[in-house]
Amino acid sequence: xxxxxxxxxxxxxxxxxxxxxxxxxxxxxxxxxxxxxxxxxxxxxxxxxxxxxxxxxxxxxxxxxxxxxxxxxxxxxxxxxxxxxxxxxxxxxxxxxxxxxxxxxxxxxxxxxxxxxxxxxxxxxxxxxxxxxxxxxxxxxxxxxxxxxxxxxxxxxxxxxxxxxxxxxxxxxxxxxxxxxxxxxxxxxxxxxxxxxxxxxxxxxxxxxxxxxxxxxxxxxxxxxxxxxxxxxxxxxxxxxxxxxxxxxxxxxxxxxxxxxxxxxxxxxxxxxxxxxxxxxxxxxxxxxxxxxxxxxxxxxxxxxxxxxxxxxxxxxxxxxxxxxxxxxxxxxxxxxxxxxxxxxxxxxxxx
Amino acid sequence: xxxxxxxxxxxxxxxxxxxxxxxxxxxxxxxxxxxxxxxxxxxxxxxxxxxxxxxxxxxxxxxxxxxxxxxxxxxxxxxxxxxxxxxxxxxxxxxxxxxxxxxxxxxxxxxxxxxxxxxxxxxxxxxxxxxxxxxxxxxxxxxxxxxxxxxxxxxxxxxxxxxxxxxxxxxxxxxxxxxxxxxxxxxxxxxxxxxxxxxxxxxxxxxxxxxxxxxxxxxxxxxxxxxxxxxxxxxxxxxxxxxxxxxxxxxxxxxxxxxxxxxxxxxxxxxxxxxxxxxxxxxxxxxxxxxxxxxxxxxxxxxxxxxxxxxxxxxxxxxxxxxxxxxxxxxxxxxxxxxxxxxxxxxxxxxxxxxxxxxxxxxxxxxxxxxxxxxxxxxxxxxxxxxxxxxxxxxxxxxxxxxxxxxxxxxxxxxxxxxxxxxxxxxxxxxxxxxxxxxxxxxxxxxxxxxxxxxxxxxxxxxxxxxxxxxxxxxxxxxxxxxxxxxxxxxxxxxx
Numbered sequence: 097x098x099x100x101x102x103x104x105x106x107x108x109x110x111x112x113x114x115x116x117x118x119x120x121x122x123x124x125x126x127x128x129x130x131x132x133x134x135x136x137x138x139x140x141x142x143x144x145x146x147x148x149x150x151x152x153x154x155x156x157x158x159x160x161x162x163x164x165x166x167x168x169x170x171x172x173x174x175x176x177x178x179x180x181x182x183x184x185x186x187x188x189x190x191x192x193x194x195x196x197x198x199x200x201x202x203x204x205x206x207x208x209x210x211x212x213x214x215x216x217x218x219x220x221x222x223x224x225x226x227x228x229x230x231x232x233x234x235x236x237x238x239x240x241x242x243x244x245x246x247x248x249x250x251x252x253x254x255x256x257x258x259x260x261x262x263x264x265x266x267x268x269x270x271x272x273x274x275x276x277x278x279x280x281x282x283x284x285x286x287x288x289x290x291x292x293x294x295x296x297x298x299x300x301x302x303x304x305x306x307x308x309x310x311x312x313x314x315x316x317x318x319x320x321x322x323x324x325x326x327x328x329x330x331x332x333x334x335x336x337x338x339x340x341x342x343x344x345x346x347x348x349x350x351x352x353x354x355x356x357x358x359x360x361x362x363x364x365x366x367x368x369x370x371x372x373x374x375x376x377x378x379x380x381x382x383x384x385x386x387x388x389x390x391x392x393x394x395x396x397x398x399x400x401x402x403x404x405x406x407x408x409x410x411x412x413x414x415x416x417x418x419x420x421x422x423x424x425x426x427x428x429x430x431x432x433x434x435x436x437x438x439x440x441x442x443x444x445x446x447x448x
Numbered sequence: 449x450x451x452x453x454x455x456x457x458x459x460x461x462x463x464x465x466x467x468x469x470x471x472x473x474x475x476x477x478x479x480x481x482x483x484x485x486x487x488x489x490x491x492x493x494x495x496x497x498x499x500x501x502x503x504x505x506x507x508x509x510x511x512x513x514x515x516x517x518x519x520x521x522x523x524x525x526x527x528x529x530x531x532x533x534x535x536x537x538x539x540x541x542x543x544x545x546x547x548x549x550x551x552x553x554x555x556x557x558x559x560x561x562x563x564x565x566x567x568x569x570x571x572x573x574x575x576x577x578x579x580x581x582x583x584x585x586x587x588x589x590x591x592x593x594x595x596x597x598x599x600x601x602x603x604x605x606x607x608x609x610x611x612x613x614x615x616x617x618x619x620x621x622x623x624x625x626x627x628x629x630x631x632x633x634x635x636x637x638x639x640x641x642x643x644x645x646x647x648x649x650x651x652x653x654x655x656x657x658x659x660x661x662x663x664x665x666x667x668x669x670x671x672x673x674x675x676x677x678x679x680x681x682x683x684x685x686x687x688x689x690x691x692x693x694x695x696x697x698x699x700x701x702x703x704x705x706x707x708x709x710x711x712x713x714x715x716x717x718x719x720x721x722x723x724x725x726x727x728x729x730x731x732x733x734x735x736x737x738x739x740x741x742x743x744x745x746x747x748x749x750x751x752x753x754x755x756x757x758x759x760x761x762x763x764x765x766x767x768x769x770x771x772x773x774x775x776x777x778x779x780x781x782x783x784x785x786x787x788x789x790x791x792x793x794x795x796x797x798x799x800x801x802x803x804x805x806x807x808x809x810x811x812x813x814x815x816x817x818x819x820x821x822x823x824x825x826x827x828x829x830x831x832x833x834x835x836x837x838x839x840x841x842x843x844x845x846x847x848x849x850x851x852x853x854x855x856x857x858x859x860x861x862x863x864x865x866x867x868x869x870x871x872x873x874x875x876x877x878x879x880x881x882x883x884x885x886x887x888x889x890x891x892x893x894x895x896x897x898x899x900x901x902x903x904x905x906x907x908x909x910x911x912x913x914x915x916x917x918x919x920x921x922x923x924x925x926x927x928x929x930x931x932x933x934x935x936x937x938x939x940x941x942x943x944x
Binding site for chain 1: 643806838919
């Protein structure tokens with residue numbers, strides 16, 4: 097259903113009344129970021145796949161389209177969203193997925209959510225419907241606003257329709273598991289990533305290292321012999337449910353969950369007693385009650401950044417603080433798209 | 449040839465040449481400040497040499513700190529700045545302004561750090577694209593984006609244009625292969641955009657900065673992602689007696705689940721020119737050829753080459769040849785990579801377009817281009833990144849014939865508008881620059897252009913960074929639209 101007009105009217109009224117809006121649909125990612133504020137702007141009714149051309153490797157859908165529906169349409173033609181976005185619930189929508197900008201285990205080998213965004217139609221804070229990018233792979237006309245929207249947590253505008261590049265599902269996939277502690281897994285993952293081996297995911301839970309291979313049957317077979325380890329039955333379920341959807345026992349309990357994004361070869365940081373590693377070493381999940389500022393400081397030292405993913409103080413600092421000149425540009429950009437600060441105020445940073 | 453019209457020029461309270469020269473002279477040696485006319489000539493144009501303009505001053509800072517000082521001075525005097533690498537750009541993005549400073553980044557050319565563990569290289573902005581791959585080759589790594597000008601073009605210029613190359617479908621553009629930038633703002637501050645990790649906190653300014661044509665900041669340092677050199681690459685050449693069949697074959701390869709590393713198409717005139725020039729072994733009687741390269745592990749390449757050969761034959765290829773050895777593979781590619789200079793040999797001048805279209809619309813776009821070519825009496829040779837839909841029609845002309853350049857530009861504009869009409873874009877990888885500024889008025893609505901201007905002001909409130917490029921003023925668009933209604937009244941050019 098096309099709800100563009102009513103959404104546009106809502107924004108125009110909100111702009112006139114100075115009413116902050118909390119953009120939402122499936123509410124599967126309501127836990128992310130700082131506590132949502134404002135009147136709900138439900139976009140879940142604006143849904144439907146608008147075009148899908150398997151031979152062009154492009155799909156365009158409205159923001160409220162359930163991600164499950166998109167994945168099913170792609171799978172029917174042997175294709176997929178290569179960035180393996182986490183759903184965190186059956187009601188996850190395309191709009192929320194792109195606004196959150198999260199990517200799953202395949203990310204270091206295939207690319208991130210923003211890498212696959214080709215274009216978007218956006219409702220800005222003045223109630224204007226604007227189209228950026230398009231449905232083609234290469235497009236450098238104008239600033240890359242559709243990628244800027246990815247991961248902005250809805251603070252720059254309402255994503256109406258989104259075009260994504262898609263890729264074929266690999267002909268063959270298998271997962272190998274072997275005993276490993278964390279430091280040796282990090283070394284091994286980085287050594288493998290520097291070689292022409294068809295790795296498509298690499299994770300370690302502190303006891304075992306998991307490596308997924310993807311590609312032509314012959315290539316996967318050859319790499320599998322080279323790597324050794326045991327074949328993991330139900331490898332798909334491991335990557336999707338345990339890692340991507342955080343069903344692994346590591347994610348249970350109420351201790352604050354931190355997401356640490358680091359250079360893939362970075363050594364461990366002092367406060368992480370136990371951690372779960374994804375993205376071949378570039379993504380580290382830790383549980384910690386430590387002060388947020390202390391965590392932010394240690395991450396800055398190793399060239400990474402931290403996010404308080406679940407739990408903890410949702411009114412406080414959730415994302416790595418930005419240096420002054422960079423925050424100035426963020427504030428100016430926010431004003432450029434949303435002059436009155438209507439959209440998801442404070443969701444990303446208190447200042448935005 | 450009209451350069452930036454006075455309507456477009458932002459009116460600055462410009463610092464006098466003398467006071468700028470004195471301020472630069474405080475920290476730059478004499479040979480790093482150019483202001484005599486004969487010294488300024490090498491900077492009057494970039495790769496789009498039809499547009500020429502002498503700048504007021506050229507400076508060549510040697511360090512990041514010097515770049516910051518140059519920006520602070522220009523900011524103080526409200527003097528526009530055009531940043532420049534080696535000037536290989538094809539859209540006039542580095543065209544100087546008569547009242548502006550050209551900031552040459554050619555002296556910032558050090559490779560600062562190679563990190564084989566994290567597979568990154570940290571380089572200064574003036575390092576050449578190919579120099580990165582050469583430097584990291586001992587580690588079995590390379591930098592993927594490979595624009596045709598990679599021998600000469602700088603990584604800073606690649607950032608400005610979001611450069612591609614022939615391997616984009618599989619390996620992406622510059623935006624997919626860069627982790628972090630150090631940027632000098634218009635005020636002279638140094639900011640870091642992106643991160644050594646795979647993502648960064650806050651807005652994705654990296655995506656915004658890449659492809660922004662020097663209008664948001666001056667990039668001084670770049671951390672690129674490196675990839676392992678594939679174990680093997682193999683190329684298949686297929687000939688077709690019909691362009692449409694070649695287009696169908698491209699879609700079939702992708703539908704079969706194969707993402708080629710490179711997938712290029714050339715039409716008859718381009719094949720002939722390339723063959724005459726480098727003797728690549730192309731069948732000159734073909735209406736179109738496809739070059740399909742697959743790379744990866746040894747086994748995967750063998751498997752995919754077999755599949756591709758079968759598909760090509762099934763799609764009606766009159767000839768399918770797999771390169772017998774590495775020498776032949778390189779020869780096949782040499783023909784494609786020399787297509788532009790090859791066309792340059794058979795015509796006094798040529799004009800290269802850069803539109804991108806949804807691939808399925810290729811037959812009609814080629815047909816309509818041929819009709820336009822006839823209408824204007826100017827031959828067109830087509831070179832096409834078939835995998836990603838990026839077209840490079842080359843218009844052959846002679847600038848010495850009065851009025852021919854203007855007709856060429858008009859034909860080029862019509863081809864770009866055709867690309868927009870079929871759901872594509874006016875530029876896939878060369879940028880808008882000054883060249884396609886009018887066509888921006890066709891591709892974007894006034895509100896969208898105003899949003900772009902608001903983005904620019906967020907970085908550059910006084911509009912000092914490369915003003916007049918990339919995003920047209922409302923006045924330019926209304927004039928262009930009025931003009932369009934007269935000259936295009938008889939055709940199906942899309943209403944903006």
